[in-house]
Amino acid sequence: MxxxxxxxxxxxxxxxxxxxxxxxxxxxxxxxxxxxxxxxxxxxxxxxxxxxxxxxxxxxxxxxxxxxxxxxxxxxxxxxxxxxxxxxxxxxxxxxxxxxxxxxxxxxxxxxxxxxxxxxxxxxxxxxxxxxxxxxxxxxxxxxxxxxxxxxxxxxxxxxxxxxxxxxxxxxxxxxxxxxxxxxxxxxxxxxxxxxxxxxxxxxxxxxxxxxxxxxxxxxxxxxxxxxxxxxxxxxxxxxxxxxxxxxxxxxxxxxxxxxxxxxxxxxxxxxxxxxxxxxxxxxxxxxxxxxxxMDAELVEQAPGKLHMRSKMLFPTTSQIALEGLQGLQGFIPASLNGGLPDSMFYMGLGAEISQLTPAVSKLWAGMTDLSVSCEPLVAVQQQMKAQNPLMMLAMAGMAANGLQGLSVTINDFSLDPATGQPNQADALLTLSADNPQALLTNAQATLPPLAGITLPAAGEEVSVAELFPPVAMLGLDVRLQATDKHLLLYVGEKAKTQAATIAKEPLSKNGLFSFGMDYQQFFSAMAKMSELSGQPLPAELESMLKTNMQMGMSFAIDRHGIVINSDAKVGE
Incomplete structure (x- = not known):
């Protein structure tokens, strides 16, 4: 791995x-x-x-x-x-x-x-x-x-x-x-x-x-x-x-x-x-x-020892039906985690309005299976697609997480206890964004009994997760929970608390499918520490990556032309 x-x-x-x-x-x-x-x-x-x-x-x-x-x-x-x-x-x-x-x-x-x-x-x-x-x-x-x-x-x-x-x-x-x-x-x-x-x-x-x-x-x-x-x-x-x-x-x-x-x-x-x-x-x-x-590429900045570039990869379509279906797949990703340069070791965002997955995929599926074609191989493909309709599976997923529009994970820092191998220090944030976070929690409690006793804090307040969910206390981390009318924010650490406060104010919008960002030097420094704790020698290639001063972000979304992948990368000081 x-x-x-x-x-x-x-x-x-x-x-x-x-x-x-x-x-x-x-x-x-x-x-x-x-x-x-x-x-x-x-x-x-x-x-x-x-x-x-x-x-x-x-x-x-x-x-x-x-x-x-x-x-x-x-x-x-x-x-x-x-x-x-x-x-x-x-x-x-x-x-x-x-x-x-x-x-x-x-x-x-x-x-x-x-x-x-x-x-x-x-x-x-x-x-x-x-x-x-x-x-x-x-x-x-x-x-x-x-x-x-x-x-x-x-x-x-x-x-x-x-x-x-x-x-x-x-x-x-x-x-x-x-x-x-x-x-x-x-x-x-x-x-x-x-x-x-x-x-x-x-x-x-x-x-x-x-x-x-x-x-x-x-x-x-x-x-x-x-x-x-x-x-x-x-x-x-x-x-x-x-x-x-x-x-x-x-x-x-x-x-x-x-x-x-x-x-x-x-x-x-x-x-x-x-x-x-x-x-x-x-x-x-x-x-x-x-x-x-x-595809295209643009240099944002160049100076001795400092490079900053952005690029785009676009899969365009002229089909309005396809564009509407693809746009329906999108959900909410926090603006600070949507493909820009990371202000953290690592972040990942997933946007998907679960309640709209079935109608969106249904529109895409109908657009492909009902397309008027007479070419023999294409007709055969259509027949196979009609026999493998995924809508039932998506409908079940929609019922299980109805209202969810996105989730994200941010890791700012962490360290492990050499004796136990468990986290003893962390600064991280997990967000869930939904039309109604309370309804989302209620659905989760129905399928996961250990969550039954959890009650969301009032808007703007934070509570200790260890008090709501005692198993968390075993980690020895002061994990906090905050809720707004659109977001659930689970965080530990001062930086994550500040990041959570920013995201808590954001209104929901359909702005992306997936995002990813990483600070290479921070990420591989953490991997090096983990390698040391395991007692394994540090691979030479990992030592080399420790010198790579690079931040990179990437996002997948749907714009007015089609599927677009944007990337942002910065190398050097």
Whole structure:
């Protein structure tokens, strides 16, 4: 469990790091390299202002053990021993890059990637492409050649329209597969390609040739930014329209044409059904209703040793029925715990108006099961959904917690007694928000007899929980209970008392589904103390996380466009 938490924290830090950007400029969407991204790409992620990756890595303070510890190296060694030279090449390349990440001072020297770099990730048909701005072209080439030498994989120098590039054969892993590497105009380009694709396709994948319709001349990004109010420092999307074209046609886009090359003996029967007029029409309708995913990023503040960034991930829909159903799922989350930077070690909020779950899900379910479709696979899915209606289960849940609109947990501090392993000091807050807290307690007392003797305090007053519920006295903590007309507040500690007073004044509103926040340094310091009490040695990767001065908050909600995930992260003092 401990290692899982550490791994999750590292991933979260990495995601936040991806969005560390410099201040935006008015010309971002006119960036020339966007002309090399086809307008029909299925997915795209563009960092349009330089990412100061070296500064970010230094701010995290992560040691090499976080990236390459003995356990990870053993896994890599086992994988390499069982792999072909192509597999060994991929593992060696990954290890080289992770080693560079663990040593920010030598990152540029080891990778050739600029300390402050822009980057692009996208698809040219079926070919994934990754591009970085470079500071040292020789070092960039050396990173690949070192991996090839260590794995025994030969590279081939090739020329296309006067431009040199290198090809690494991955034929042992997948027949005809190639990793292409090129350096042009100060950019390093890496593309996973196939020998069956044309020279023109290869030229586009290596950013040597601009597609006729691309993201610079199509106006697609400009329209997306305007429609969804996106920040243009970093922007990305996944297009269901292009996926639908690839699934239902043979030549609707470049991905569809590329896929046909894999079917030398004709389209498999399982895919033929998707190429019917009915499926083409239905999938076009669905992709218009659910366009996919859009992302953005914004730098709030940058100073030496201090980074603050925000980002958004949006799953939009044009279905008013879906929006109404999704909005009905929301409940109340306290404003101070709804995705902002934490003023505590940890917080979590869950918003759900229980009494509205059944009608909200019923509306969503009806919207999906009653949707008029004639595509055979989609009709089959509808039939399966109708046979597995979840409304009865939700109705039972609604009866058990009728009136509940949200709950939250905040942990400011805690410590354990070395002798007993039980909490001997704590500062924490638990809130329950409901239309009628007294009715909620009455329902709980009917199912949990130990709660039968509890009487809520008068509004604005607080009472000792140990007096109401004696088992709490065994903890030795002065836990207090306060009630208002909309909130039950259970807290211990002075900071939690102040936080409870703020939340107690908040009116209920449908403002979110889920929120989470954590102060990395505080959280992992507490984990270190727990590790010491258990008598276990402190893992090297945990020691490294103790140096990570980072706060992060995240929230899930429904806005007027669809499902939105907002994140807020701050690194450094």
């Amino acid at each position: 401990k290692k899982t938490l550490i791994a999750a924290a590292v991933v979260a830090a990495g995601v936040a790091g991806y969005y560390f950007l410099k201040p935006s400029s008015a010309t971002q969407l006119d960036f020339p390299e966007l002309a090399y991204i086809p307008a029909d790409t299925v997915l795209m992620s563009a960092q349009l202002t330089p990412l100061d990756i070296v500064s970010y890595l230094k701010s995290l303070g992560l040691s090499p053990e976080m990236y390459l510890n003995p356990e990870m190296n053993e896994v890599y060694s086992q994988l390499a021993a069982e792999s072909s030279s192509a597999g060994k090449f991929g593992i060696a390349l990954l290890q080289n890059y992770l080693q560079a990440l663990s040593e920010p001072e030598s990152f540029v020297q080891k990778t050739g990637i600029a300390a402050q770099t822009r980057s692009l990730t996208y698809m040219v048909g079926a070919a994934p492409v990754i591009r970085f701005e470079l500071a040292d072209e020789a070092a960039f080439w050396a990173m690949f050649e070192q991996a090839a030498t260590n794995s025994g994989l030969a590279s081939e120098q090739q020329n296309l329209n006067g431009h040199n590039f290198r090809s690494y054969s991955l034929d042992e892993q997948l027949a005809g597969a190639q990793l292409l590497v090129s350096v042009e105009r100060g950019w390093g380009t890496i593309a996973l390609h196939h020998s069956a694709l044309s020279e023109s396709h290869r030229a586009e994948s290596l950013a040597l040739q601009q597609p006729a319709s691309n993201l610079l001349n199509s106006g697609k990004l400009q329209a997306m930014v305007k429609q969804y109010q996106l920040k243009a420092d970093g922007i990305g999307y996944l297009s269901t329209e292009q996926l639908a074209q690839a699934l239902t046609t043979t030549d609707g886009n470049q991905l569809a044409r590329d896929l046909q090359l894999t079917f030398s003996e004709g389209l498999p029967e399982a895919l033929q059904v998707w190429h019917t007029p009915a499926c083409q029409a239905d999938m076009a309708m669905l992709s218009k209703t659910w366009p996919g995913l859009v």
